[in-house]
Amino acid sequence: MxxxxxxxxxxxxxxxxxxxxxxxxxxxxxxxxxxxxxxxxxxxxxxxxxxxxxxxxxxxxxxxxxxxxxxxxxxxxxxxxxxxxxxxxxxxxxxxxxxxxxxxxxxxxxxxxxxxxxxxxxxxxxxxxxxxxxxxxxxxxxxxxxxxxxxxxxxxxxxxxxxxxxxxxxxxxxxxxxxxxxxxxxxxxxxxxxxxxxxxxxxxxxxxxxxxxxxxxxxxxxxxxxxxxxxxFIGRTNFLRGQAADGAAFRTEGGLLLQTSIQRPGSQEVLIRPEAIRLTRQETADNVNCFKGRVDRCVFLGGMMELDIDVAAGGRLKAIASPRELDFEGIPPRAGAEIFISVASKDVVPL
Ligand SMILES: Nc1ncnc2c1ncn2[C@@H]1O[C@H](COP(=O)(O)OP(=O)(O)OP(=O)(O)O)[C@@H](O)[C@H]1O
Ligand SMILES: [Mg+2]
The missing domain is CATH 3.40.50.300 (P-loop containing nucleotide triphosphate hydrolases)
Structure with missing residues (x-):
């Protein structure tokens, strides 16, 4: 030793x-x-x-x-x-x-x-x-x-x-x-x-x-x-390029306006981990960073599902959810499902 x-x-x-x-x-x-x-x-x-x-x-x-x-x-x-x-x-x-x-x-x-x-x-x-x-x-x-x-x-x-x-x-x-x-x-x-x-x-x-x-x-x-x-390198990640907007908001190149903890002004990149994305059938009650989307691809990974989601407002995000979670929300685990995604502002992480 x-x-x-x-x-x-x-x-x-x-x-x-x-x-x-x-x-x-x-x-x-x-x-x-x-x-x-x-x-x-x-x-x-x-x-x-x-x-x-x-x-x-x-x-x-x-x-x-x-x-x-x-x-x-x-x-x-x-x-x-x-x-x-x-x-x-x-x-x-x-x-x-x-x-x-x-x-x-x-x-x-x-x-x-x-x-x-x-x-x-x-x-x-x-x-x-x-x-x-x-x-x-x-x-x-x-x-x-x-x-x-x-x-x-x-x-x-x-x-x-x-x-x-x-x-x-x-x-x-x-x-x-x-x-x-x-x-x-x-x-x-x-x-x-x-x-x-x-x-x-x-x-x-x-x-x-x-x-x-x-x-x-x-x-x-x-x-x-x-x-x-x-x-x-570590884990899966969604990278989003964009501009810090007014206050604690960030506008992605794809067109999403996200509430974040970003304080820096200007052009930058943020990350959102796939498991930080919540999938629901309806809009969430607080409606923070909540967007309509459509499942484009759905891969079964055993205990988890990986989903590629086309967001109506622009861009595409990868999400990870358990089949039980999807079932609970009443979301069919397949391509074509209409859903809402939401992300807490603390999970929009500046790089
Ligand atoms: N004897 C050698 N002569 C010339 N180049 C070498 C020699 N040994 C290693 N290299 C180069 O040095 C770099 C680092 O090699 P190294 O074997 O340390 O990589 P590694 O991180 O262990 O990669 P891997 O995950 O593929 O094993 C590589 O680009 C390799 O091509
Ligand atoms: Mg080696």
Whole structure:
């Protein structure tokens, strides 16, 4: 267990800046997620932390140690990658023992630690098998056990779940999260799965083109996005361009006049989250930001429906509602339904 302090970290590949001036403090025992589009520098950052890529600029400290120039095996970091990377000719036991043998841990201690690590991921009964005799999810748990067996200060995981099917992914994700909490091990994981990122992390680091766009809890990134990129990347969003009108009103380019909390004058963009849009059969009693519309498209997503709505006054909005909610309002969940939409003024969020 240790904290991590990264300051001014940078990496160029030739003239291309993969990571630039990245600074970040990770708390002891924290579960931090790196999130961002493909090619934004997540793996490069993680590999610099692990010591496999040498940074062109900046420093990395783990606890009190400056490890910037230290080779990977001196950093005491546990690593898990996307493609399990187990040794195919070694048993599960020997795979987990690998790092300990390299560290010349005595046999009795080694047996203890491997046993303990396999117990943690609930695979003790498969210790004598070869990797190919295990399912994908089991192999990935072995990779996690192998990383934990060395009792690392920090655990780094690069898309460890992306080869698993949806159900297994959820299961291993939850196991990983509770393991991380019970061991209290400082963990950094890369993913581009938003839901995964939001559900396991203490904090998220959202990157784009080699820089950090925002660091914060899932709630902060969702409800207080630092900029348009963050708002667009996290969750679904309606963006509306327009002009601040008189008082706290905003006129969209599509022609809607919205009551907002905007104080800034001039041309700008606001966002409305789809779940903030209320659908009713009749106009709402207060009639605030209430508009007539027509459902153009309706997609069933399991517990929720996603609806594209053409607003009579102009423009198109995406809304999310539960089938029960629609049923309660007497709205048929299909294209063509005539409805009213309304949005509280606090949910018209200036960017
Ligand atoms: N060895 C290399 N030589 C040149 N360019 C590289 C090298 N490794 C990575 N890059 C480039 O650096 C950028 C960042 O790569 P990186 O692997 O860190 O992205 P990532 O965020 O992990 O993406 P993904 O989600 O696809 O895994 C990419 O544009 C990539 O093409
Ligand atoms: Mg990557």
């Amino acid at each position: 240790a904290n991590v302090n990264i300051a001014g970290l940078g990496k160029n590949y030739g003239t291309f800046r993969a990571v630039s001036d990245l600074s970040l403090k990770i708390e002891e025992g924290e579960f931090l997620i790196f999130l961002g589009p493909s090619g934004c520098g997540k793996t490069t950052t993680l590999r610099m932390m692990a010591g496999f890529i040498e940074p062109d600029a900046g420093r990395i400290r783990i606890g009190a140690r400056d490890v910037t120039r230290e080779p990977p095996h001196r950093r005491n970091i546990g690593l898990v990658f996307q493609n399990y990377a187990l040794f195919p000719h070694l048993t599960i036991f020997e795979n987990v023992a690998f790092g300990l043998r390299r560290r010349k841990v005595a046999e009795a201690e080694l047996r203890n630690r491997v046993g303990e690590a396999l117990e943690l991921v609930k695979l003790s009964h498969l210790a004598d098998r070869l990797p190919k005799q295990l399912s994908g999810g089991q192999q990935q748990r072995v990779a996690i056990a192998r990383a934990l067996a060395i009792r690392p200060d920090i655990l780094l995981l690069d898309e460890p779940l992306s080869n698993l099917d949806a159900k297994l992914r959820l299961q291993v994700r939850d196991e990983l999260r509770s393991l991380q909490k019970s061991l209290g091990i400082t963990t950094v994981m890369v993913t581009h799965d938003q839901e995964e990122a939001m559900s396991v992390s203490d904090r998220l680091v959202l990157m784009q083109a080699g820089v950090i766009e925002q660091i914060g809890s899932a709630d902060e990134l969702y409800n207080m996005p630092a900029n348009r990129f963050v708002a667009d």
